Amino acid sequence: MMPGVLIVEDEKELREMLKTSLLRRKMNVFEAANGKDAIVHFKPSITDLVITDIIMPEEDGLKVIMKLRELKPEIKIIAISGGGKAGPGSYLKLAKALGADAVFSKPFSISDLISKIEELVNIHNN
């Protein structure tokens, strides 16, 4: 079964790059350009994993993590961020605390990201 991956990223070029690389791995890809869209259009039954940016307009990635976890507790989440701090900790640390399974700092290696996705989804399927 092909895993379903939702990409939540406001930066169009980056979103498309992620989409291209996941499609090459024969994954089902859904896209959202901001946190609000991601939450509204989330399809729990066909989504296994979410890649979400953190700093976005219209509901940030932290909100996405909390909301989607609520809608589908077993969903796998990878947070990606280009830096930025909220209070004493970084956004990525916060994302991890909120339940992201993995976090990547931009720019990341796409092959590292894909290995992580495969690892998470495999565990999930087993």
Next chain:
Amino acid sequence: MNSDVPVNSDFLRYLSKEKVISDEIINNSRSMISIINREYIYEKVNVTFCKAHNSVIGSIVGKSLSDVWGEAVFRDTIKKNVDLCFTGKSIRYEASFDTPHLGKRYFEVVFKPLSIDDEKITHLIVETFDINDLKKSKQAIIEKEEEFRKFETNLPIGFLRCDTSGNILHANKALLKILNCSDELSLTKKNIKSFYPADGLFEMQFSQLIDFNTKSFGLVILKNCSGTEIPCRISGFLELDESGAPSFIDFAFEDSSRELMLENRLLQAQKLETIGALAGGIAHDFNNILATISGYSEMLIEDLPKSSDLSDKVNKIQGAVLKARSITNQILTFSRQVEQEKINVSVSEVLKETIGFVKSAVPQNIIVKNRIHGCNANVFADPTQLFRVFLNLMTNAIQAMEDTGGTMSVTLDVVEGKKVQHDLNKDIVADEYVLITFRDTGKGMEQSQMRRVFEPFFTTREVGKGTGLGLSVVHGIVSEMEGEILVSSSLNVGSEFRVYLPVSKVYPDYSGNLKKRKKILFIKGNKYESRVFSLALESSGYDLVYASDQSQLIKMLSDQNQRPDLIIFMSESVKIKPEELLGIFKSQNLKTPCILITDPQQELLEEKLLNSGFIMQHLFKPVSLKDIKNAIEISLK
């Protein structure tokens, strides 16, 4: 009276009238008047004298001085003056006496010798005035004056009085201090104009004072006795004489150096904060773009056949992405948006390693001095970042002395939090701070350069030499540790950087002790930098072993008991080349996960090693403790 002398009754009447008048004058005098003889016996006293002693004339005349004033007062105060007066001198002295009627009061006593027959002094006339009120008001004036003196002396405001041409007449202590003059006397020989900057400013202030009588002139940069510029807030007051003409000018000088310094520092901090927010935002956007470039180029490499000469070009794109990433990472560090993995770390240890590292490459014309021993304070920091801070400051110091040679000195001290609070005017987060000072005798900087030294991309070096990010990164790391960095410099004399870091009171957390500690084989690169890593990893609870040459490495890998859980290899290890390492890995049929740390500038010299399949993680310098711990965590899973 002799009866032979014819007596004119008018004359007698006249005489008795005169006697009544003179007795009246004497008796009604406010002074005590008496006549004493050589036996210290009162022969005459006036009414005032008697009143003071609650007595009448008849009961005092015939008494001795000691009977009236008491033996002790007579012996200690009166007798010597009386004796002196009998030698022919008039005596005047002040003393306090107790009288039955008036109580204890101050008197002025005047003794005058009396010689009835013009030859021998047989008596003294004593006149005693009550000066108690006068004495009291004098005392009060002295006390008031002393109080005012203290106030004028102790206030940190310089007071000065000068004549209308500016000649200094009086200055208080604070002004001597502000103008750096040794004593008031040397100052009073000067004209206040000599401390003023431009010609005509004093005259202008004087003419304004004539119009307004009193006025605040705001900030004036004065030049003190040693030629240093002192910013002062000046107020003046014009004193007029009875005719209304100007007689003196009084000035108050308030030294504003500290106030200005703090104001400047605040402005600079705000500026850095703004730049940080701006640059951080840009770096964030660039990381998005870099992620896109890097992602597509990785896909391209996958698509291209291994032999294609295009893959070489794509590799170059990847290399450029890594360089760009290192810059965005530095900017994010400056804007404090990179999280630091902090542990308890000994400042002197890291400082020692950094000095060792720098010394190995320092030119011969530069002397490195240090005083860091005897200070065991720990700070809460990422040791690799701390190393970066120290290395950066030392490299800068050395570069500033490249042409001329000189001395770099590094000192480490512990200072009290309260002192830091006062000196830096900032809220403190610890009772104690470490103060690390880096001083060089290099070319120094101008004030304008000094103010901008922590801004990103600001560099005093030629274009193309350095990115100008170093000190901004240092600033970011120090600020993230809730520390402070200050710079002072003068052109052609040298610069000094002072780093204040809060001392951590938390003791090292060896959480690794509870579970079995993982054994990491560290194939070290540059010995000093690696030692900082070792320090960091050991404090994080890992068991570290080292291999510095081939035979040691083979021995460790072939012995089942010595086998590590993980290998970390730093690319510039001198003793073991990447090819050799690869050979050993192959021959041992290595299953241990391996992390490679390289310099992004090295353009993947270790490609063979990377493509071999033995390396699980590849990190690029500068590597933070967080990066390395993440990599270890992933590899050991």
